[in-house]
Amino acid sequence: AQKVTQAQTEISVVEKEDVTLDCVYETRDTTYYLFWYKQPPSGELVFLIRRNSFDEQNEISGRYSWNFQKSTSSFNFTITASQVVDSAVYFCALKINQGGKLIFGQGTELSVKP
Amino acid sequence: NAGVMQNPRHLVRRRGQEARLRCSPMKGHSHVYWYRQLPEEGLKFMVYLQKENIIDESGMPKERFSAEFPKEGPSILRIQQVVRGDSAAYFCASSPSPRSQGYTDTQYFGPGTRLTVL
Numbered sequence: 459a460q461k462v463t464q465a466q467t468e469i470s471v472v473e474k475e476d477v478t479l480d481c482v483y484e485t486r487d488t489t490y491y492l493f494w495y496k497q498p499p500s501g502e503l504v505f506l507i508r509r510n511s512f513d514e515q516n517e518i519s520g521r522y523s524w525n526f527q528k529s530t531s532s533f534n535f536t537i538t539a540s541q542v543v544d545s546a547v548y549f550c551a552l553k554i555n556q557g558g559k560l561i562f563g564q565g566t567e568l569s570v571k572p
Numbered sequence: 573n574a575g576v577m578q579n580p581r582h583l584v585r586r587r588g589q590e591a592r593l594r595c596s597p598m599k600g601h602s603h604v605y606w607y608r609q610l611p612e613e614g615l616k617f618m619v620y621l622q623k624e625n626i627i628d629e630s631g632m633p634k635e636r637f638s639a640e641f642p643k644e645g646p647s648i649l650r651i652q653q654v655v656r657g658d659s660a661a662y663f664c665a666s667s668p669s670p671r672s673q674g675y676t677d678t679q680y681f682g683p684g685t686r687l688t689v690l
Contacts (some may be wrong), residue, residue: 491677503615503663503681549615556670556677559605559617559628 597666
Protein backbone atom coordinates (compact mmCIF):
# COMPACT_ATOMS: atom_id res chain seq x y z
CA ALA A 459 0.00 0.00 0.00
CA GLN A 460 1.10 3.55 -0.58
CA LYS A 461 1.31 6.10 2.18
CA VAL A 462 2.64 9.59 2.84
CA THR A 463 3.53 10.77 6.32
CA GLN A 464 4.05 14.37 7.33
CA ALA A 465 4.89 13.99 10.99
CA GLN A 466 4.89 17.71 11.74
CA THR A 467 1.31 18.85 12.19
CA GLU A 468 2.17 22.45 12.98
CA ILE A 469 5.34 24.51 12.82
CA SER A 470 5.74 28.05 14.01
CA VAL A 471 8.77 30.18 13.14
CA VAL A 472 9.74 33.80 13.21
CA GLU A 473 10.27 35.64 9.96
CA LYS A 474 13.69 35.11 8.33
CA GLU A 475 14.22 31.74 10.00
CA ASP A 476 14.84 28.70 7.82
CA VAL A 477 12.33 25.89 8.15
CA THR A 478 12.22 22.32 6.86
CA LEU A 479 9.00 20.40 6.31
CA ASP A 480 9.43 16.65 6.41
CA CYS A 481 7.77 14.14 4.10
CA VAL A 482 8.25 10.37 4.24
CA TYR A 483 6.58 8.10 1.70
CA GLU A 484 5.95 4.38 1.34
CA THR A 485 5.57 2.47 -1.89
CA ARG A 486 6.84 -0.78 -3.38
CA ASP A 487 6.73 0.60 -6.89
CA THR A 488 10.01 1.54 -8.50
CA THR A 489 8.41 4.24 -10.60
CA TYR A 490 6.56 6.93 -8.75
CA TYR A 491 6.12 10.68 -8.57
CA LEU A 492 6.29 13.07 -5.64
CA PHE A 493 4.68 16.48 -5.30
CA TRP A 494 4.39 19.40 -2.95
CA TYR A 495 1.37 21.69 -2.84
CA LYS A 496 0.73 24.84 -0.83
CA GLN A 497 -2.68 25.73 0.60
CA PRO A 498 -2.70 29.36 1.79
CA PRO A 499 -5.42 30.70 4.10
CA SER A 500 -7.53 31.57 1.05
CA GLY A 501 -7.96 27.84 0.52
CA GLU A 502 -6.80 27.09 -3.00
CA LEU A 503 -4.12 24.48 -3.72
CA VAL A 504 -1.01 25.71 -5.45
CA PHE A 505 1.38 23.32 -7.19
CA LEU A 506 5.01 23.77 -6.12
CA ILE A 507 7.08 20.89 -7.48
CA ARG A 508 6.99 17.47 -9.10
CA ARG A 509 9.75 14.85 -8.92
CA ASN A 510 9.93 11.39 -10.46
CA SER A 511 11.64 8.48 -8.74
CA PHE A 512 14.53 8.40 -11.19
CA ASP A 513 15.60 11.94 -10.55
CA GLU A 514 17.23 12.35 -7.16
CA GLN A 515 18.74 15.70 -7.93
CA ASN A 516 17.89 18.28 -5.36
CA GLU A 517 16.12 21.36 -6.62
CA ILE A 518 16.24 25.00 -5.66
CA SER A 519 13.73 27.63 -6.69
CA GLY A 520 14.35 30.97 -5.08
CA ARG A 521 13.93 30.53 -1.33
CA TYR A 522 12.50 27.04 -1.78
CA SER A 523 14.55 23.87 -1.99
CA TRP A 524 13.72 20.19 -2.01
CA ASN A 525 15.83 17.25 -0.86
CA PHE A 526 14.83 13.91 -2.36
CA GLN A 527 16.51 10.86 -0.79
CA LYS A 528 15.38 7.44 -1.97
CA SER A 529 17.50 5.70 0.67
CA THR A 530 15.31 7.15 3.41
CA SER A 531 12.13 7.52 1.30
CA SER A 532 12.02 11.19 2.08
CA PHE A 533 11.22 14.30 0.08
CA ASN A 534 11.79 17.22 2.41
CA PHE A 535 11.01 20.84 1.67
CA THR A 536 13.06 23.75 3.03
CA ILE A 537 12.10 27.41 3.01
CA THR A 538 15.05 29.73 3.52
CA ALA A 539 14.54 33.12 5.15
CA SER A 540 10.85 32.52 5.70
CA GLN A 541 8.33 35.29 5.19
CA VAL A 542 4.85 35.88 6.58
CA VAL A 543 3.40 35.11 3.12
CA ASP A 544 4.79 31.58 3.46
CA SER A 545 2.18 30.89 6.15
CA ALA A 546 0.06 28.07 4.77
CA VAL A 547 -0.63 24.37 4.97
CA TYR A 548 1.84 22.39 2.88
CA PHE A 549 0.96 18.99 1.47
CA CYS A 550 3.29 16.32 0.20
CA ALA A 551 1.77 13.81 -2.23
CA LEU A 552 2.68 10.56 -3.97
CA LYS A 553 1.48 9.14 -7.27
CA ILE A 554 2.42 5.72 -8.64
CA ASN A 555 0.78 5.80 -12.05
CA GLN A 556 0.94 8.41 -14.73
CA GLY A 557 -2.54 9.83 -14.79
CA GLY A 558 -3.38 8.24 -11.46
CA LYS A 559 -4.60 9.57 -8.15
CA LEU A 560 -2.55 11.59 -5.68
CA ILE A 561 -2.05 10.21 -2.19
CA PHE A 562 -1.65 13.11 0.20
CA GLY A 563 0.00 13.42 3.56
CA GLN A 564 -1.93 15.04 6.39
CA GLY A 565 -0.30 18.39 5.76
CA THR A 566 1.93 20.64 7.84
CA GLU A 567 0.56 23.98 8.92
CA LEU A 568 3.35 26.54 8.82
CA SER A 569 2.92 29.80 10.67
CA VAL A 570 5.51 32.51 10.08
CA LYS A 571 5.30 35.32 12.59
CA PRO A 572 6.67 38.81 11.94
CA ASN B 573 -4.97 30.59 -20.05
CA ALA B 574 -7.63 30.16 -17.40
CA GLY B 575 -6.98 27.71 -14.63
CA VAL B 576 -9.33 25.08 -13.31
CA MET B 577 -12.73 26.60 -12.59
CA GLN B 578 -15.08 25.36 -9.93
CA ASN B 579 -18.52 26.61 -9.06
CA PRO B 580 -20.13 27.39 -6.88
CA ARG B 581 -17.37 28.41 -4.49
CA HIS B 582 -19.70 28.04 -1.54
CA LEU B 583 -22.81 25.89 -1.37
CA VAL B 584 -25.24 25.55 1.51
CA ARG B 585 -27.73 22.69 1.55
CA ARG B 586 -30.17 21.32 4.06
CA ARG B 587 -30.09 17.67 4.98
CA GLY B 588 -31.79 15.57 2.33
CA GLN B 589 -31.20 17.99 -0.55
CA GLU B 590 -28.99 17.41 -3.54
CA ALA B 591 -25.66 19.12 -4.14
CA ARG B 592 -24.17 19.59 -7.60
CA LEU B 593 -20.56 20.71 -7.89
CA ARG B 594 -19.15 21.72 -11.24
CA CYS B 595 -15.60 21.68 -12.53
CA SER B 596 -14.22 23.01 -15.80
CA PRO B 597 -10.68 21.76 -16.43
CA MET B 598 -7.84 23.85 -17.76
CA LYS B 599 -7.89 24.36 -21.51
CA GLY B 600 -6.44 21.33 -23.25
CA HIS B 601 -6.86 19.07 -20.21
CA SER B 602 -8.97 15.97 -20.64
CA HIS B 603 -8.47 14.32 -17.25
CA VAL B 604 -10.36 15.37 -14.15
CA TYR B 605 -9.94 14.31 -10.54
CA TRP B 606 -12.12 15.02 -7.52
CA TYR B 607 -10.78 15.18 -3.98
CA ARG B 608 -12.47 15.86 -0.67
CA GLN B 609 -10.98 17.68 2.31
CA LEU B 610 -12.89 17.08 5.50
CA PRO B 611 -12.33 19.49 8.41
CA GLU B 612 -8.98 18.88 10.11
CA GLU B 613 -8.11 16.19 7.58
CA GLY B 614 -5.96 15.94 4.51
CA LEU B 615 -7.13 15.55 0.96
CA LYS B 616 -8.65 12.25 -0.06
CA PHE B 617 -9.05 11.07 -3.63
CA MET B 618 -12.59 10.39 -4.76
CA VAL B 619 -12.76 9.77 -8.51
CA TYR B 620 -10.76 10.09 -11.73
CA LEU B 621 -12.52 10.72 -15.01
CA GLN B 622 -11.75 11.23 -18.64
CA LYS B 623 -14.30 12.50 -21.13
CA GLU B 624 -17.35 10.17 -20.95
CA ASN B 625 -15.40 7.64 -18.92
CA ILE B 626 -14.82 6.87 -15.23
CA ILE B 627 -11.27 5.56 -14.85
CA ASP B 628 -11.02 5.11 -11.08
CA GLU B 629 -13.80 5.58 -8.56
CA SER B 630 -12.14 3.72 -5.71
CA GLY B 631 -12.47 6.70 -3.38
CA MET B 632 -16.14 7.38 -3.95
CA PRO B 633 -18.60 6.52 -1.18
CA LYS B 634 -20.77 3.64 -2.30
CA GLU B 635 -24.05 5.49 -1.97
CA ARG B 636 -25.37 8.94 -2.82
CA PHE B 637 -22.26 10.10 -4.68
CA SER B 638 -21.81 10.10 -8.44
CA ALA B 639 -19.59 11.86 -10.95
CA GLU B 640 -19.59 12.43 -14.66
CA PHE B 641 -17.51 14.19 -17.27
CA PRO B 642 -19.57 14.49 -20.43
CA LYS B 643 -18.25 15.05 -23.92
CA GLU B 644 -19.39 18.67 -23.72
CA GLY B 645 -19.49 20.75 -20.60
CA PRO B 646 -17.99 20.58 -17.13
CA SER B 647 -17.47 17.62 -14.87
CA ILE B 648 -20.20 17.25 -12.25
CA LEU B 649 -19.91 15.75 -8.78
CA ARG B 650 -23.38 15.00 -7.49
CA ILE B 651 -24.29 14.24 -3.90
CA GLN B 652 -27.83 13.10 -3.29
CA GLN B 653 -29.64 13.39 0.05
CA VAL B 654 -26.80 15.22 1.72
CA VAL B 655 -26.00 14.64 5.38
CA ARG B 656 -24.00 16.77 7.81
CA GLY B 657 -20.97 14.53 7.36
CA ASP B 658 -20.77 15.61 3.70
CA SER B 659 -19.75 19.13 4.80
CA ALA B 660 -16.27 19.57 3.38
CA ALA B 661 -14.21 21.31 0.73
CA TYR B 662 -14.38 19.53 -2.62
CA PHE B 663 -11.49 20.11 -4.97
CA CYS B 664 -11.26 19.36 -8.63
CA ALA B 665 -7.95 18.95 -10.44
CA SER B 666 -7.11 18.47 -14.09
CA SER B 667 -4.21 17.21 -16.15
CA PRO B 668 -3.62 16.80 -19.87
CA SER B 669 -3.90 13.57 -21.81
CA PRO B 670 -0.70 11.46 -21.80
CA ARG B 671 -0.83 11.66 -25.59
CA SER B 672 -0.65 15.43 -25.64
CA GLN B 673 2.50 17.24 -26.65
CA GLY B 674 4.71 18.21 -23.75
CA TYR B 675 2.70 15.97 -21.45
CA THR B 676 3.17 16.32 -17.72
CA ASP B 677 1.05 14.44 -15.25
CA THR B 678 0.96 17.28 -12.78
CA GLN B 679 -2.53 17.89 -11.48
CA TYR B 680 -3.60 21.51 -11.23
CA PHE B 681 -6.29 22.30 -8.73
CA GLY B 682 -9.28 24.56 -8.78
CA PRO B 683 -10.20 26.85 -5.88
CA GLY B 684 -12.59 24.29 -4.37
CA THR B 685 -16.26 24.27 -3.43
CA ARG B 686 -17.04 24.55 0.25
CA LEU B 687 -20.17 22.57 0.97
CA THR B 688 -22.04 23.21 4.20
CA VAL B 689 -24.93 20.96 5.15
CA LEU B 690 -27.30 22.42 7.72
